[in-house]
Amino acid sequence: MAGQTLYDKLWSQHLVKERDDGTALIYIDRQLLHEVTSPQAFEGLRLAGRKPWRLDANLATPDHNVPTTLLERAEGNTGIKDPVSLIQVQTLDDNCEAFGIEEFRINDARQGIVHVVGPEQGATLPGMTVVCGDSHTATHGAFAALAHGIGTSEVEHVLATQCLLAQKMKNMQVRVEGTLGAGVTAKDIVLAIIGRIGTAGGTGYAIEFAGSAIRELSMEGRMTVCNMAIEAGARVGLIGVDDTTIDYLWDRPYAPRGEQWDAAVADWRELVSDGDAEFDKVVTLDAAEIEPQVSWGTSPEMVANISGEVPDPDAVDDETVKHSYTRALSYMGLAPKQKITDIRLDKIFIGSCTNSRIEDLREAAKVAKGKKVADSIKLAMVVPGSGLVKRQAEAEGLDKIFLDAGFEWREPGCSMCLAMNADKLGAGEHCASTSNRNFEGRQGYGGRTHLVSPAMAAAAAIAGHFVDVRRLDAETAGAAQPQEA
Amino acid sequence: MQKFDRHQGLVAPLDRANVDTDLIIPKQFLKSIKRTGFGVNLFDELRYLDEGYPGQDVSQRPVNPDFVLNQPRYRDASVLLARRNFGCGSSREHAPWALADYGFRVVIAPSFADIFYNNSFKNGILLITLDEATVDRLFKAVEANEGYRLDVDLEQQRITTPEGEILEFGIDAFRKHCLLNGLDDIGLTLQDDAAIREFEQKHRQARPWLFRDTLHVEPQGEAS
Ligand code: SF4
Numbered sequence: 130m131a132g133q134t135l136y137d138k139l140w141s142q143h144l145v146k147e148r149d150d151g152t153a154l155i156y157i158d159r160q161l162l163h164e165v166t167s168p169q170a171f172e173g174l175r176l177a178g179r180k181p182w183r184l185d186a187n188l189a190t191p192d193h194n195v196p197t198t199l200l201e202r203a204e205g206n207t208g209i210k211d212p213v214s215l216i217q218v219q220t221l222d223d224n225c226e227a228f229g230i231e232e233f234r235i236n237d238a239r240q241g242i243v244h245v246v247g248p249e250q251g252a253t254l255p256g257m258t259v260v261c262g263d264s265h266t267a268t269h270g271a272f273a274a275l276a277h278g279i280g281t282s283e284v285e286h287v288l289a290t291q292c293l294l295a296q297k298m299k300n301m302q303v304r305v306e307g308t309l310g311a312g313v314t315a316k317d318i319v320l321a322i323i324g325r326i327g328t329a330g331g332t333g334y335a336i337e338f339a340g341s342a343i344r345e346l347s348m349e350g351r352m353t354v355c356n357m358a359i360e361a362g363a364r365v366g367l368i369g370v371d372d373t374t375i376d377y378l379w380d381r382p383y384a385p386r387g388e389q390w391d392a393a394v395a396d397w398r399e400l401v402s403d404g405d406a407e408f409d410k411v412v413t414l415d416a417a418e419i420e421p422q423v424s425w426g427t428s429p430e431m432v433a434n435i436s437g438e439v440p441d442p443d444a445v446d447d448e449t450v451k452h453s454y455t456r457a458l459s460y461m462g463l464a465p466k467q468k469i470t471d472i473r474l475d476k477i478f479i480g481s482c483t484n485s486r487i488e489d490l491r492e493a494a495k496v497a498k499g500k501k502v503a504d505s506i507k508l509a510m511v512v513p514g515s516g517l518v519k520r521q522a523e524a525e526g527l528d529k530i531f532l533d534a535g536f537e538w539r540e541p542g543c544s545m546c547l548a549m550n551a552d553k554l555g556a557g558e559h560c561a562s563t564s565n566r567n568f569e570g571r572q573g574y575g576g577r578t579h580l581v582s583p584a585m586a587a588a589a590a591i592a593g594h595f596v597d598v599r600r601l602d603a604e605t606a607g608a609a610q611p612q613e614a
Numbered sequence: 615m616q617k618f619d620r621h622q623g624l625v626a627p628l629d630r631a632n633v634d635t636d637l638i639i640p641k642q643f644l645k646s647i648k649r650t651g652f653g654v655n656l657f658d659e660l661r662y663l664d665e666g667y668p669g670q671d672v673s674q675r676p677v678n679p680d681f682v683l684n685q686p687r688y689r690d691a692s693v694l695l696a697r698r699n700f701g702c703g704s705s706r707e708h709a710p711w712a713l714a715d716y717g718f719r720v721v722i723a724p725s726f727a728d729i730f731y732n733n734s735f736k737n738g739i740l741l742i743t744l745d746e747a748t749v750d751r752l753f754k755a756v757e758a759n760e761g762y763r764l765d766v767d768l769e770q771q772r773i774t775t776p777e778g779e780i781l782e783f784g785i786d787a788f789r790k791h792c793l794l795n796g797l798d799d800i801g802l803t804l805q806d807d808a809a810i811r812e813f814e815q816k817h818r819q820a821r822p823w824l825f826r827d828t829l830h831v832e833p834q835g836e837a838s
Contacts, residue, residue, distance in 0.1 A: 145813045146806055154806060156813055158824045168647030176650065177615065177800070183814075185826035212669070220647045257824060282707075282799070290803040292810055385823035393823045 132403025134300045135369050136335040139275040139400070143258050145292055154292045158257040159274075161243040162189035162230070162284070164221040165549070166262025170285035171224040181228055182291035188252050189225050189232040191218045192242045193549050197512050197539035205236055214550060241515025241541040244268040244482035248352060249515055251381025255370050255397040260287055265482050265565065267358040267366040271351035272374055273400040275335075277364055298365065299333055299409040302402075304340035307416035312599040314492065315350030316484060316563065316582035318342065318414075319357040320422035324432040326412055331363030334410065337402060338368050342416035348377040349486045356483045357565050360429040369401035423469050423595050424567050424580040426457035431567075433469050435585070435597045441465035460569055461577050462557060470595050472579065475558040477502070477509035477536075477590040478572070479583050481546035484563035485514030487521050489583040494527040496587035496598060500605070502535035503593030510537040510552070512544040536590065548573045561589040616738040617796035621719050622765045623692035626682055627756045628657075633696060634703030635730065639712040643668055652708055653715030657683065687760050695752055696723040701730025710737040720766050722773075724749050735789050736798055740768060742783045768794060 133141075145154040167189070174180070181187065194214035201208035206222070209215040218235065225232035233239040239246060244265055247253040257274040259266060264278035279293065287293055303322055323330075336358050343351065351368050358366025368374075375394055378384045385393045420434040431454075433439065442454040442465060458465065463472065479485070479493050490513060502509045511531050513519035519541055522528055528538045545552040546564040554560050554576025563586050567578040581589065588598040596604050643655050646668060658666040661683060663676040677684050683691065694713070700723040701709060710733045713721070721734070722742045734741050744752075755775070756762045765774040768790060773781040792798070797805070818825050 143817075146809050154803060154810070156810070156817060169649045172648050172650060177798075179800070182810075217647055254824065256821065286800050286803065289800045290807075290810065291814070292803055294799065294803070383826070389823050393821070396821060 131407045132405040134302075134402040134406040134408060135273060135337055135367050135400060136275070136298070136300055136365065137406070139256065139258070139273070139367075140297055142256065143275065152294050152296055155258060155295050157260050157287050157291055157293055158186060158254075159247070159252060159259045160187045160284070160287050161247050161252075161259065161261040161266070162187060162221070162225075162232075163193055163243050163261070163263065164191045164217040165193045166281050167224065167284055168217060168220045169281050170262075170288055171220075171228065173282075173285040174228075174288060177289075179289045181230065181288045184229050186291060187230045187288070188247065188250075189221060189230055190237075190240050190243055190246050191221050191235055192240075192541075193543045193547065194218055195235055195240075195540075195542040196550050197510075197542050197544045197552060199540060202236060202540045205234075210551070236516075238516035238520060241513070241518065242482045242485065242543055244352070244356065245485060245514030245518065245541075248272065248348070248377075249381070249517060251378055251384030254378065254384065254393070255374060255400050258293075260284075260293060264359045264364075265356050267364065268352050268356040268482060270355040270358065270365055270367040271348060272378075273367060273370045273397070275365060275367070278359065298335045298363075300407075301331060301334035301336045301363070301410040301412070302408040303336055303338050304411065304413045305338070305342040305416050305419075306340040306413060307342055308345070309342055309416045309419060312584060312597075313416075313419050313421060314582040314584060315346050315353040316580075317419055317422045318346075318416070319354045319360075320424065320429070320432045320580060321414060321419045322354075322412075323357065323361045323429050324422070325414065326361055328360060328428055328430045329362045330412075331358060331361040334363050335365035335367060336361065336363040337408075338366060339402070340413070340416075343368060344371065344373075346373075347488060348373055349488045352486070353483055353489075357429070360565055370397045371401075421582065421585050421598055422580075423472070423585065424578070425461065425463060425469065425472070426454070427460055427567055427569050428453070428457070429565065429567060429580060431457055432580070435469055435595060437469055439463050439465060439467045439469065462559075470597070472559060473505065473594045474561050474579075474589050475505075475507050476545075476554060476560040477506060477586050478512070478545045478552075478560055478562040478564065479510070479536075479586050480512030480514070480539075480544050481562075481564035482514065482543070483565045484583050485512060485518065485541075487518050489563065490518070490522045490527050491525070493583040493587040494522075494530045496584050496601065497534040497536065497591065498530050500534055500591045502590045505593040506535075506590055507558075508537065509535060509590045510539055510545070512539040512552075513541050515541050534591070545572050547571060548576075554578070561586045561595065615736070615792075615796045615798040615801060618719065618738060618740050618768055618793040620765070620767045620769070621692070621740070622763055623719065624688065624690055625693045625695050625752070625756050625762050625764055626688040626691035627695045627753050628682055629697065629753060631697040632699045632702055635701060635706050635709040636703055638701070638709040639706070640666065642666065644706060644708055649707070649711045650715050652712035653717065656712040656716040657681070690717070692717050693720040693722065693764050693766070694718050695749065695756060696721055697749070698724045698746070700726050701734070702727040707733045707737070710734040710739055714739055720764075722749065722752065735793065738793065738796070740766065740785075740793060742766070742773070742785075744781060744783060748781060
């Protein structure tokens, strides 16, 4: 018999019961809660007179709706101007208090985007099943945790039963082999993968990312890759355990210690796919060929190399693709065959659960250091993923670098990733964004999102248009001369 | 979910076909954080003369005196009599939430929209499909007789009218079972609670670090 994949192992370790209709009950070790998708779930519990099955499995923090300016945050919840947002955040506080669930509130240093907070606290551990009412829960798969994004009724189901009704997925392996070029990051890897397999390529699969280029990534880079599994259509993204995983978890507040640590590590070491495991589908990419990526359209699969150009719909045979390209170009206000480096930007957003961790901020700061945001940029903002990331960045002086360069330095939250708070794009504005979705209107009505890595976003801020981060110095030196229209 | 076995209640006639979910609960109320509290905005556009918005004090709003639910004789109705294709439109679960919150437990119509049908059963509302002629007859009887009440017996799948007439209705066995026992998805899963507990115990023994109460060191206060 063939060996097991990592996904198979995690599945069978949590299988409570299989039903005749093919659905299964799987046990959930950790549920992360935030203010947008939990209120009706708590309400449902109350109406049915139910209690959470296991309080210590849950951890909550507000993130989607919280304001990110210091002025507003200084007032805590009362600083939230939008009444609906305020009610949602307040309701999360009230529910956590009433049911006894641990919550990092708005001005707790540990508050932040759920997918940054969980791993940072060691609340996401290898071998766990993790759920959250948010589709980017796949992030936690970087720790060899089986992590699912779920809907509100499922949030309630997990609260009440500690189980999720699920169906087993198929196994896909995406191998990225070789060495990444300088200036090419985890974000570029995952955008290139999505560009290759498409936004439906992973539908019905759990994707395991493997290969030497993935092994070389830090945990933060791995989280960036798994985070966007959902953009490739897969609800689950996974990476096997190795020393990098274990080193990251050492001494985290919620991680085991002492003898338990040793036992846990021994267990975690098993969380890799067996050498003879069979995958239903395998895709391989050559890391050396990956360039910095920029999305040009309204779906994450619409990406190009920084050296490339916007496609010409007329050159496409497939009618559906032609149609969607045409529509995307018109929404984005781009011309066929326009060079990516000719796309001018209005706003820059460095943040979101994809790219708001300390290494992301370091990469961006390295690019911005000693430079100035171009005059044509209306707003360039850096939003750390959590209060602790912010604190660390400040200890390293990154905030100074950003502020000196003309970036705004904000308080932690989802911010302009989905524009539920006051941070939004205006109609027609182009934004270089380190987030994960470039759908129409995602960052504000009529807004035009380009997905990039933190370094590429910072470089675009300095140049005012997209530029190969590896050639920024040469380009900006040239831009001093009035040679570019 | 609230159990449903037998229900006797006052009938209100909503004489209108294709009542969609937007009419049942307009979209501006979907921003709410609750699944209760929608009752005051049930049929908002029909019920009030002004435009509704969330968080309004409804007691100050001008009421449409012609709308059936605003007529004193139908106050406290818990059985809604409706026309064809009731509940069409979006998939919002807010529609059954609003009906249930208002106090309706039964809706009788010649046909229902699919998603609405599913959503209603999940929320403890019994939807009964009767043929057009029978529904028509009921409309006439309700309008002619103030205080017209029906006795709905799910176990027997029968409605008894005040005249003593018995109307039989169909329902699939699984839905009937869930309603009779008050079982929603959660209720069904909880029927396996022994299996879950058994699993949990073994899981805890094998991997105690996944349970914070058996975790070696409890995290305290703020992390550094
Ligand atoms: S940062 Fe964006 S994608 Fe991530 S959890 Fe927040 S809203 Fe969702």
